[in-house]
Amino acid sequence: QTPQPKLPEPLTTDEIESLHGPYITRRIKVRSIEQKSWQRLDPPGGGFGLFGWHTIPHDTNEIIITEGEFDAMAVYQATGRPAVSLPNGCRSLPMEVLVLLERFDTVYLWMDNDGPGREGAEMFA
16 A cells, blocks of 8 residues: 655645735636626725736746736746736726736736737836
């Protein structure tokens, strides 16, 4: 009988917060599988954040911003670089999110190569 590998001890809340910071859920985005435009943000009127923000290490000095959630996951998976997505598409960069980006030396905008994506990149650059 093969011995089971020993699992690492779970991190304490203090250890998690020292690595990633304290986070709260601001809003949840729900989207239809059949129709991309059918979506809902709950709770209505809640604040905005960046999808994937909780994965960004505190000691990194660069970040990639993408248009959508799947884009951010794909960029990270393909490059290993920290990536987040805008809260509501290529034209949505709320002021409350800008303060989160102040700590980075470099912010890359990886938008879709279409009209709205180019327009959003030009607007935010």
